Amino acid sequence: MLLNCLYSEFYEEQVFLDLLGLSSADWQSLLERRVMPAASYLFTNSSLCVSFFGQYQERELYRFHLKSHRRWFEDLQCFGLTQEQAAKAFFLSRFRNAKEAFRAGELGSRLHASYPEVLSAFDGDLEERTWGHFLNGTYGICTRDGQPDTIFQKQVGVRYVEKITETEPHWFPDDQLGLLRQTVDFLDGVESEFAAHEVSQSSRQRCIIDVRERYLAERVAA
Structure with a gap:
């Protein structure tokens, strides 16, 4: 399954940001300054829930970042880049x-x-x-x-x-x-x-x- 593959080698974006100690605004700033790689995969998930009350549909977008890109961020921090x-x-x-x-x-x-x-x-x-x-x-x-x-x-x-x-x-x-x-x-x-x-x-x-x-x-x- 594709999601299993992604979760084994990549971090979903919020998990990635938590590990780096960054807010969404911090992350957006890094991307705008062109010092960090963007997500390697975008995954859209659509789900349908059916119950006594009827149907409920939900659509979510996940961004996945290579786990070892954490090392690149650490280098940026270490060398003040x-x-x-x-x-x-x-x-x-x-x-x-x-x-x-x-x-x-x-x-x-x-x-x-x-x-x-x-x-x-x-x-x-x-x-x-x-x-x-x-x-x-x-x-x-x-x-x-x-x-x-x-x-x-x-x-x-x-x-x-x-x-x-x-x-x-x-x-x-x-x-x-x-x-x-x-x-x-x-x-x-x-x-x-x-x-x-x-x-x-x-x-x-x-x-x-x-x-x-x-x-x-x-x-x-x-």
Whole structure:
């Protein structure tokens, strides 16, 4: 059930605000100053109650926030980030540091040596779009914790899997299977599971489930 999925990974907005110690006015101020991500899911619930006195209908809107976005709020508080410019600079610093750490790591260095054009696409325009998607709650849906580091890892994992699999399975070289498998596993570790109704449209389906089935499973079977 969708609601069970949402309550397991997300806080309903009033619970979220209570945990942060915020009033509704405080929360609205954070959103207007563009320093906190908005709700990742809006859920409308319609209910019908029937009794001796007749029927009663009720319609409610729930907003769900990724649980780990609480950490982002704590960082804002800790570092005194009260305006968008400062919050964005902090976000991009972590995003860029994740890029450098990835490039210096074993998997990242191998991928960069084979496909240098992928990391070069992580430019200012992409950073601007990423910040916008962060604020509108998108990364609460598609990453496990919605943090800047994880967002970079998700983005780069998707791009490398897409690049590697430009070669069709029947032409794919055996000596690249290990690299592809590592990249898919890396992406699997940072990308969310998605709600059941979303999976078929997601990068999890395209870059993890389908790639394992088309490129990796058949090689194991062979």
